[in-house]
Amino acid sequence: MSATLNTTPARRLPVPPRRRTVGWLVTTAAVLAVVVGLHVVAVRETEFSLPELVTGWHGIWSFLFGDPKTAGALPPDLSWKIVGPALGACAVTFSMGLLGTTLSIPFALFLALLGSRTTSKNVVVYQLARALMSFLRSVPSLVWGLIYVTAVGLGPFPGVLAIITHNTGVMGKLWSEAMEETDRGPLEALRSAGASPAQTAAHAVLPSVTPQFTSLFLYRVDVNVRDALTLGVIGAGGIGFYITQAIQEFQFNVMMTYVLMVTVMVIALDLLSAWLRGRIMQ
Amino acid sequence: MTSLTTSPALSVRGLTKRFGDRVVLEGFDLDVRAGEVVSVLGANGSGKSTMLRCLSGLTKFDGGSVTVAGREMRSGERVPEFAMVFQKIHLVPQLSALENVCAGALGRLSFWQAWAPRAFPADVREEAMGCLDRVGLAERAHDRARRLSGGQQQRVAVARALCQRAGVLLADEPVSSLDPAAAEQVMRLLRSLADDGMAVAAVLHQPELARRHSDRVVGLTGGRITLNIPPSALTDADVDALYAPDYAAEGGLT
Numbered sequence: 095m096s097a098t099l100n101t102t103p104a105r106r107l108p109v110p111p112r113r114r115t116v117g118w119l120v121t122t123a124a125v126l127a128v129v130v131g132l133h134v135v136a137v138r139e140t141e142f143s144l145p146e147l148v149t150g151w152h153g154i155w156s157f158l159f160g161d162p163k164t165a166g167a168l169p170p171d172l173s174w175k176i177v178g179p180a181l182g183a184c185a186v187t188f189s190m191g192l193l194g195t196t197l198s199i200p201f202a203l204f205l206a207l208l209g210s211r212t213t214s215k216n217v218v219v220y221q222l223a224r225a226l227m228s229f230l231r232s233v234p235s236l237v238w239g240l241i242y243v244t245a246v247g248l249g250p251f252p253g254v255l256a257i258i259t260h261n262t263g264v265m266g267k268l269w270s271e272a273m274e275e276t277d278r279g280p281l282e283a284l285r286s287a288g289a290s291p292a293q294t295a296a297h298a299v300l301p302s303v304t305p306q307f308t309s310l311f312l313y314r315v316d317v318n319v320r321d322a323l324t325l326g327v328i329g330a331g332g333i334g335f336y337i338t339q340a341i342q343e344f345q346f347n348v349m350m351t352y353v354l355m356v357t358v359m360v361i362a363l364d365l366l367s368a369w370l371r372g373r374i375m376q
Numbered sequence: 377m378t379s380l381t382t383s384p385a386l387s388v389r390g391l392t393k394r395f396g397d398r399v400v401l402e403g404f405d406l407d408v409r410a411g412e413v414v415s416v417l418g419a420n421g422s423g424k425s426t427m428l429r430c431l432s433g434l435t436k437f438d439g440g441s442v443t444v445a446g447r448e449m450r451s452g453e454r455v456p457e458f459a460m461v462f463q464k465i466h467l468v469p470q471l472s473a474l475e476n477v478c479a480g481a482l483g484r485l486s487f488w489q490a491w492a493p494r495a496f497p498a499d500v501r502e503e504a505m506g507c508l509d510r511v512g513l514a515e516r517a518h519d520r521a522r523r524l525s526g527g528q529q530q531r532v533a534v535a536r537a538l539c540q541r542a543g544v545l546l547a548d549e550p551v552s553s554l555d556p557a558a559a560e561q562v563m564r565l566l567r568s569l570a571d572d573g574m575a576v577a578a579v580l581h582q583p584e585l586a587r588r589h590s591d592r593v594v595g596l597t598g599g600r601i602t603l604n605i606p607p608s609a610l611t612d613a614d615v616d617a618l619y620a621p622d623y624a625a626e627g628g629l630t
Contacts, residue, residue: 279466283533286432286460287540288483293490297479301468301493 157346170350180336180352184359187332190250191319194257195311201262206269212281213273213295227270230263239325253330257318265314272306273299309371316367320360333359385410385445385457385575386431386544392439393426393599400426401599404440408544408575413567415586415607416579418596419621424579427596428546431577432460445543456483459537463549465529468493469522473513473532476521477504480539500539507535511565527558534565545569547578551585563589583615597621 136142160166207213209223235256242252280298289297300307326334333356340349384407391404401423408414418424429435431442433454442449444457459480467476475493481500482490490496496504508514511531513524521529530550537545547566551559559582567589570576580586586593587607595603595618603614 277466279462279464280468282434283460283462283466283536284479284482286434286454286458287480287536288454288456289479290482290487292487293482293485296487296491297482297493298468301471301475304470 160346164344165347167346167350169347170354171345171347172351176348176351177355180333180355183326183331183333183336183352184355186250187322187326187334187356188319188359188363190253190257190322190325190330190332192315194254194322195261195265195315195318197254198258198261198265199311201258202265202269205262205266206273207295209266210270210273212276212278212299213291215291223266224270227263227266230259231267232263233260235260235321235325236328239328239330243329248329248331250331253322253325253332256325256330257321260321261314261318265310268310268314269303269307272303272310276302276306305374308374312367312370312374316363319363323356384408384443386577387443388427388431388440389443390440391427391430391437391442393423393430393435393437399599401430401437404596404599404601406577406594406601408577410543410573410575411570412592413570413576413578413590414592414594415590416577416594416596417581417583417586417603417615417618418579419619420625421621422596422618423599424596425548428460428548428577428579432458432546434460454483456540457543459540459542459545461530461533461537461545461547461550463552465526465533465553467521467529467533467536470520472518472520473508473524473535474501474504474517476532477507477535477539480504480507480536481541483540504535504539507538508532510538511535525558526554527561530554530558530562531565534562534569538569542574544575544577547576549579549581552581559585583610586610 156164156166158166158168205223205227208219209227211220214220214223238259239252239256242255246252246255276299280302281294284294284298322330322332323334326332326336327338329335333352337349337352337356340346340352386406386408388404388406391401391406392399393401404423404427406414406416406427416424416427426435430437430451433449433452436452438451444455447455449455468479471493475496478490478493478496478500481496481503485497485500490500505514505517508517511534513528513531513535516524516528521532524532534545545566550566551562554562563585566576566578570591578590587610590607593603593605593607593610594601595614597618598621603610603618605614
């Protein structure tokens, strides 16, 4: 004997209409108008022009495939006398990014603790720390680099200093936000057990955010190695400097080799950093 | 210990708490003796959790007096005699069970005596091991808290309260997020701690657990005590009356 299952569908009911007011329509229209308007201004201000790009195609052609006077970017010059030294330059660029990120840890941690609502109760200190972090990160590392060059001259060293300075602002902000997003429960539990604010920071907040901190650090190493590349272009050495030189000497096939090597390095670093971050956040 | 059993370990008189115009607690009285488990029942918004938060110093109260171990506490003061256990457990998931338990001792340590979870002094770590053993989890000392089951995590949280050397355990819905078996085990643990001489006040949402594990049941309605009876006297009608505001608030099926 088998009981009959009741499979009759539920009675159908009309879906009540969603209420959309006139105010909603006006707001949507206004937002759309502003967004479109901003883009129109942006196109004008940047002299954005597709026709100009099309008529200038032969410039790109001779850059890529050469003209009677110079060799083009393709095929790249993969001879060892080019690749060998460039490997060393890649190592310099990578070192700049890594060292700049690592050495900014104490400063970023200090500012993050003072500039996070979870750990900083004093409004003045909190606002000051946030303002300082905003300043450090709103000045691009290129500008910091030029400032440090006046003190220590050209080379990778001012590049590292520039990355430390800029990254302190960025990583400090990211870390302070990670602390603000963390579950406040353990903090409250320790507070009720009589722990001081410094103790709750050391025993509840920081241990809770260690995975996020590490993940953001790895992400910043990745970004800062690319930053070190552009710093090299303005004279901080490394593979970025090699690329500038090759362009200035119209050795586009050599430049293409460097660009390929940089691409491989950046992708490898990106994959490694993403893989490590995935493992940490599990 | 004998003197504690005669006079209440915790004595609350006329506790009052307002949030703006809203009165959350009004003239709340409660006595909990050492060796006693008192369950507090009441609908959502009846003031149960606020009451515990006032006692533990996490929230300031507006009137009344709280006396613990013979000393009156000020509003918002954190008294080491009180230890809290939370519904959401609130362990640091990345730290080991032992490190979480050690944190209970922070109130009596200076910052530099334990500047990081790995840096607790040996005597605190050994005491914490004793607390973990008391809740039956000594062999899980080095496991990360997030690797433990919900019930085990709550027992670690109880061990943290023991490491605080508190005489009064305040439990805010300690078993609401646990499965029945784990809930049963945690309630038995609280019962046995009381038998060892602790005073336990637990906010519960399960009248059955209150009946079986407590010495007295206190009912809260709208911030006032409406019930203060031995668990055997708790009837289904009492429970329905206490939770009537919740039935009204849920709406829908009646």
